[in-house]
Amino acid sequence: MVGDVFHALDDRTRRLVLDELAAGDGKTLFEICALLTTRHGLGVTRQTISQHLGVLESAGLVVTERRGRCKFHYFNPEPLAEIARRWHTEERTQR
C-alpha cells in the first residue's frame, strides 16, 4: 500500500529500531531487543519487537536476510525518499 511507510513511522519503538539499524546494519532480533532495553530503557517483549520488524519489513524500510537460524535485519532508506518527493519540500519557500 501507499500509506504503509507513514504508518510504520508512526510509532516510537519502530523509529528507535530504525535508529539502531541505521547506526549499524545486520542485527538479529535478539540483538535489537537487547539494544532497545539497555540503551533506551524499553520494557518490551521479544514478540512485540518481532511484530514491529514485520511492519517495518512490509513497509520496505527493513530488508532481511536469513542465514541458518539467524535472521539479519538491514535498514533500507529508499522508501523515505517518497516523503520528500511527494511534497517536494526543497523547491518551496517557507512562509
Next chain:
Amino acid sequence: MVGDVFHALDDRTRRLVLDELAAGDGKTLFEICALLTTRHGLGVTRQTISQHLGVLESAGLVVTERRGRCKFHYFNPEPLAEIARRWHTEERTQR
C-alpha cells in the same frame, strides 16, 4: 511532541489535505472540504476535516491565519525536513 509529525502523516485524508494546501496556499475550511469531495470523492464531514486540520496544525505542518470570520490555512513543509535529517538518507548507500 516529537512523533506528532509522523502521526499527522499517518492518515490518507490528512495527506490529501496537505496535497491541496501544497498545490495552493491560503484555503479556508469549507474550500478544503469542497476540494476533497469533488477531486477525491471523499465523503467526510466538515467537523472531521476540522479535526484533521487541528492535528496538522499541532504538528506544525499547517499554519493558520485568521481574518474576520475566515481562517486561512497554509502548508508549512519545514517539519518534513526532520525526517530526512533523522536518518540522513542522502549519505547512505542502499543495499
Next chain:
DNA sequence: TTGATAGGCAAGTGTTCACCTGCCTATCGT
C-alpha cells in the same frame, strides 16, 4: 539425541483514533 538458541504463530486485552451527531459562538450583508 538432548538441550539450548533463534524465531514464528495465534488469541486476548486495553487504548487510541477517525468519524459522526448535536449544539453553540462569531462575523458579515441586508
Next chain:
DNA sequence: ACGATAGGCAGGTGAACACTTGCCTATCAA
C-alpha cells in the same frame, strides 16, 4: 435586528493497533 456564513466544542461509537501470554518450529553444539 435578522438570517446566512464560517468555524468550534463535546459526547458517543466502531475499528485499528500495540502489547501481552502461551505454545510451536527450526537450527546448532554437546
